[in-house]
Amino acid sequence: MAKQRAAVVGVGQTHHRAKREDVSIAGLCREAMDRALADANMTLDEVDAIVVGKAPDLFEGVMMPELYLAEALGAVGKPLLRVHTAGSVGGSTAIVASSLVQAGVHRKVLTVAFEKQSESNAMWALSVPVPFVMPVHAGAGGYFAPHVRSYIRRAGAPNHIGAIVAAKDRNNALKNPYAHLHNEGTTVESVLASQMLWDPIHYDETCPSSDGACAMVIADEDIAKAAKSPAWIHGTVMRSEPTTAAERDQVNPQASREAAAALWKQVGITRPFDEIDMAEIYVPFAWFEPMWLESLGFAEEGSGWKLTEAGETAMTGRLPVNCSGGVLSSNPIGASGMLRFAEAALQVRGMAGEHQVDGVRRALGHAYGGGSQFFSMWVVGDQPPN
């Protein structure tokens, strides 16, 4: 049985900030949801099902918050699911929502992903000490920094590549009114001059901690055809691998390579660099841009940094990456993956405002999580898939 066609017909997100002190958790979700529903010209009552995604409950100190949120989200009387696949959750959640339409179970699904991490402290929630184990990890940055060092060594990359990515993404964010960080004047030099946090990762090469939410309305073909500029879902893939395994490649994980290969095959793409017009890739630490460019098949192994250095991933380049400012500019962890998927959808719909790239026909949304072990990605296009 083939998947039925489905499309994104509404996108909404919050103004992401370090602390959204003006809203409760419910208020944060509704801000994104209400924007997505308005965009889709739909009411909450019309929605058939709601799929919620978020990262560890310890961030907000609420266990299974979709239960408390059911009434506020308009989910009473409907099916409600809550996905949690670590950092990739925003993406997986969008994929589950798409599946409901692609399988013909529902016609209109609202999906929302959020994090209100200012209510606690993200580093604490990620690093609650485990008995008997050495607390050597220093948060997520401390986990990934050694693997960034491995990439630099393996690829022979010059030291300033991370700074190019950081400056690019932060400047792109200036064109995104929803982004958390609106740091004027970020340059390669200013990034390199910022404090080295977990050598080789500089302060300005790291993502912020944000409160925020993202929502989408995904609908079936009939509804999409009558809607304003749908973003048609061409393909979706999820892959996982273990955290620790003998000779596991943490720089270019097998799950990432296989997910991308499966995705390109699903959508009939053989030359991703040429056939994808822009990409929203999950880059929480700047060096992940060249790493993922290679893993996703946009560049040969060891050459991802050359694309970045040549400016090909800038908005004016041949493969713009993270025109929204990416995870480096806004990082409500549970929502970050969905923001990537949603921003890709906005680009093919021509609705990305000031950070729109001209002529985007097909775009990639990508998310990863855990110890670079969970991957979810999709391709959306301005035309229905064949």
Next chain:
Amino acid sequence: MSRTLQAPVTVAFDYTRSVGPVLERFLAGLRDATFVGGRTSDGRVVVPPPEFDPLTHEPTVDFEFLPSTGTVASWTWVSEPVAGQPLDHPFAFALVTLDGADTPLLHAVDVASPDQMSTGMRVAARWSDERVGAITDVVFVPEGTALPEPRRELGQEPIGRLITPVKLDYVYAASAEESAFYRGLAEGRLLGQRCPACGKVYVPPRSACPVDGVPTSEEVEVSDTGTVTTFCIVNVPFLGQRITPPYVSAYVLLDGADIALMHLILDVPAEEVRMGMRVKAVWKPRDEWGTTIENISHFAPTGEPDADYETYKHHL
């Protein structure tokens, strides 16, 4: 006696929550020794006010001040209170329909025994002297109990943030395989386990070989000397950190093991640490040992030539 190592873990944080406009009204009311209800689109008065109307899904904008008296709609007896509950002696949880409200509120009633509770009984709020604007500012008692008039201050600041401490105590158990590893450490030994399917030696051992999904059980002692595969220099202080920065956090591939374990590199300036550097464990004094990897204080350079990149590059 259990076969696994166990230790207590407390997960605690004083969550600091912003509440939004509707809850602000309700909580400010509580600070003022008043219950504030919300009027829903179908004309009901609901306490606490719903942030969003159950039918129209619009934000609640219509509020009502309610008296501090009401009727018990249902109740139960908490014979063994747990930490954090409103009273530390047995009490009743109840659904209380305040006079003027259409739906009941979940709260506590302070009476000496379940004989004093009944559906339909009348109760009144006993407000705390010191109120912060939280649901814990009040408990209920039978109506007619002598109660002091609560002090009310005029012109107070908005509630802003609500602090809700969450503290949960757990007993953490290591798996049987991990327990063997930690017990080995208590004897100064590094014990890995080999997977019967792929033959790889895991240090520390996992509950199952992550590649094959089968239990590892063959014990393999590995050396306390190894190679730094990759590392980072931690400069950043953070909540919960226990080692003072700057320090080198490294993956050390012990001789005989097939995965690297994370540890500290000391006794060498951080900027001189290199991928491929040969290091050896520096153990704490024996009388400080326990069932923990912390028996090894850190790893230090052995002075041997660096390991060839080819020997460890597939571990990156």
Next chain:
Amino acid sequence: MRDVAIVGFAQRQLKDYDGSPTCAELLVPILADCYEQTGWTRRDIGFWCSGSSDYLAGRSFSFVSAIDAIGVLPPVNESHVEMDAAWALYEAWLKIQTGEVDTALVFGFGKSSAGVLRRTLALQLDPYTMTPLWPDTVSLAALQARAGIDAGVWDEKAMAEVVDRSMTDAESNANAIRKGGSSVADLLAKPMFADPLRKHDCAPVTDGAAAIVLAADDKARDVRDRPAWITGLSHNIDSIYLGMRDLTVSPSASRAMEAAGGADGVEIAELHAPFSHQELVLQEALGLSSDTRISPSGGALSGNPMFAGGAIRIGEAAQRIWDGSADKVLGHATSGPALQQNLVCVMEAK
């Protein structure tokens, strides 16, 4: 819709599991049971999905290590819900319906004994107006029990009958951790615990895990003579606020049952009722006839591992199709306080 059936099921229930809260060691033999039942290896499984909770384990990302039990290199198509594995089953069924895969294995696990369950579940509430009172899950269920008694919908005797029948049935269930029939009089003579609930009215705190194998079309017929074909699968939710609903009924359970095709002809219904009175609510809400045999396994009162308990009800019901004792069954799962969220899975022999 594709024809999808349950073709494998395994479970472990313990009073006190002394292994790690990630339960990977517990899952390894359970997955082995599933492979034995189907003749498959992990490479025959197209999609994996698990259900568990970080707060039960006391750490973030507690579900991650569990995938070691699968063996996930080469990488797998895998997802996770922070819900009972019954909802992981829903996601897996959905994946098969998209046509992307033909087989799936779902699993759920929970080490409730790692913390104090009555306190942990107080976090499953409104964080502003409910959790600060730390209302424990037993008290919330007890408020519902009394509401029914006050309204004359059930009484203590009816609750005790549920317990007695369940405990008697549990004597034939090797997996049950609490079993042994007595009599209604004996049960009513026991002291109150959370008036009007007695200890035996409440499911025991249980550690455990379970796994279920799903397969489509011929893949199901390859491994089972009588696959338990899923002919209805739906879930729904009510408000968490006890004051906003009539606690003596379960609208979300009724809606889920209706969307799953109704209860006509259901011979056996395994109900996830962690409190005795909740079986009475569900019987009514699902529209079960008086002929329907309810929870012949002994139900949740005989053992209720968190995040696997609902899946176990579905698995137990599926077994009744496999062993020929029924042609149409249902498995039910619940989540949240006082039956807030409900899932119904109807299975038939064909």
